[in-house]
Amino acid sequence: MIQRRQLLAAGACVLGAPALVRAQGYKGEYRLSLVVGPGTTWYTAAENFAQLVRERTAGRINMRLYPAASLVQGAQDRELAAMRQGTIDVLVGTTVNWAGTVKDFTTFLLPYLMPDTKAVDAVLASDALNKDFYDIIRRAGAEPLASGEYGNIQLLNAKRRIAKPADVAGLKIRTVATPLQQDVMNALKANPTTMSWADAQAALASGAVDGLTLTLEQALAYKVATLGQKQVTRWNVFNELIHFLVAGPVFKTWTPEDQQLVRAAAKDAAVELTRQVRKPVDDTLKQQGFEVYSPSAEEIAQWKAAVHPVYDKWKASLNTGLIGKIEQAVAQAK
Template sequence: MKKRTFTASLLAAVAAVAFSAPALAQNYKSEYRMSLVLGTAFPWGKGGEIWANKVRERTNGRINIKLYPGVSLLQGDQTREFSALRQGVIDMAVGSTINWSPQVKQLNLFSLPFLFPDYAAVDAVTQGEVGKRIFQTLEKSGVVPLAWGENGYREISNSKRPIRTPDDLKGLKIRVVGSPLFLDTFTALGANPTQMSWADAQPAFASGAVDGQENPISVYQAAKLHTVNQKYITMWGYINDPLIFVVNKDVWNSWTPEDREIVRQAAIEAGQEEIAIARKGMVEADKPLLKELEANGVTVTQLTEQERAAFVKATRSVYDKWKKQIGADLVEAAEKAIAARKK
């Protein structure tokens, strides 16, 4: 009788082990799909790669993540990424606040023209109370945000001339992403904003069908835009484009609490590393990235405070209009955080 009881206890113990946390991985997907706009040649894609590698190593392969750059799961349509993430078409993403702003109006905060004068201003917002409020909004929208990354300050380039004043933008056909706020900003500056995907944009620059674009310098360099007629760059820092590391809510809930914590911590670390990569060459006193541009025959224009102020004035009506749409209280909280920042 004792032997039989011992055997039963042993079998129960084995069964308990069989259904412990690692064994639950049997219910995990063999592969989780991470959507990215840019590949690993860019800081953005590198951040996704770092996150995926950390998660794979720390979960011993229980959570295996495959990268899908170029928004390839959505035929390159980056404006559909957030909806697809909510619906479970994609499992994870490192997404742009710009691309997701049509679905989450509060994310337009980061596209308000000339709100962020420096990197310290960006950090004061994303790493403070405003950043937490935005994450809460995203959670209510059906996703799980874990960490901030950064695509960077978006500078303007074109094939025609140096841009020092709003008048220099008049009549230029500028490629922009599919955001109404971008259309308003460039229309206010007298340009002709043209929405198109990044895949379509580069051939348009080469052929001269489109005059210019706005993107972080790291993107400009990795895409070698100096080879497609983008010979003039103005460092105007009109907006910064933070990235957000996110998981679909159902996928998140399917993981054990231990694995969720691993994924969260890996995202935070990957975000910090990605931000450092995105800012490299721009935060140093001599800004070596600008020297690389000039070495490629690019004319780099750096605005004085007075010149930048003219652009601020020209876009103020857009700022005021969108402040109301985003939520004046959120924008004012960001303004206060920026005013109180440590430079």
């Protein structure tokens, strides 16, 4: 009799676990939105994060990936608003995509803010990011878990080798939906064009658009050389961060223990993301037919001078205290 009671009690514990999770307010599935699709390090990082969370919480927290911003019909600038409305539970992405909702999210797109990996590492370890910027994210309704490097966003085109700012003049360049990046293109006398990635592929293939900005690993993953975009310029104007966020109300439904497990999983995924982003890709670029040009120090100085007015304009309109702290962290890294 005692043995039978013990077996029944054990079975009740197992069967009762899902009910206990539901009673705590846990969902059966958490919707994770990201802009990119499979094949990119960004997607792999989100996938790795979701897997680590599932394993470390023993299945209590299951995240399902929704790539290509599919939860907002591809409108990546609407992700944060959708999170606030409860449509999205988790975000893995760059804050510039949500800058239309929170202007200060434009900060990390400032041209030449983080010119090299030392600068990125300094920012990732700084209070400017982990305290000041994360507080901005929390006020926007999300809980920041971790951040990793996105990688330099380079300039690609189908027309000609671009070495200096004057070479961009007149080219129609697809950009993300942010006024700052459009201001950069206008400063270079290019023609910035905003469109979804699906529309961009057709426009690039037909020649209706001359070029675009992408990280090199994304250029490889999307095989944009097949769209004629074979000329690559390592201008290193932009280098963003990818952030792992959970909707504030959702995060609060988890136990403190699970909150810690999820945060640790995000940090591990962010570290691996940064490591993957920094892997050399030159050989693969050549194999896919890309022609890569690295501007000289003199030419980089020209690029910096050309976009500096944009930097000054946007710094004045954003959180100058935060940007000053980021600049200080970068300067100390040098």
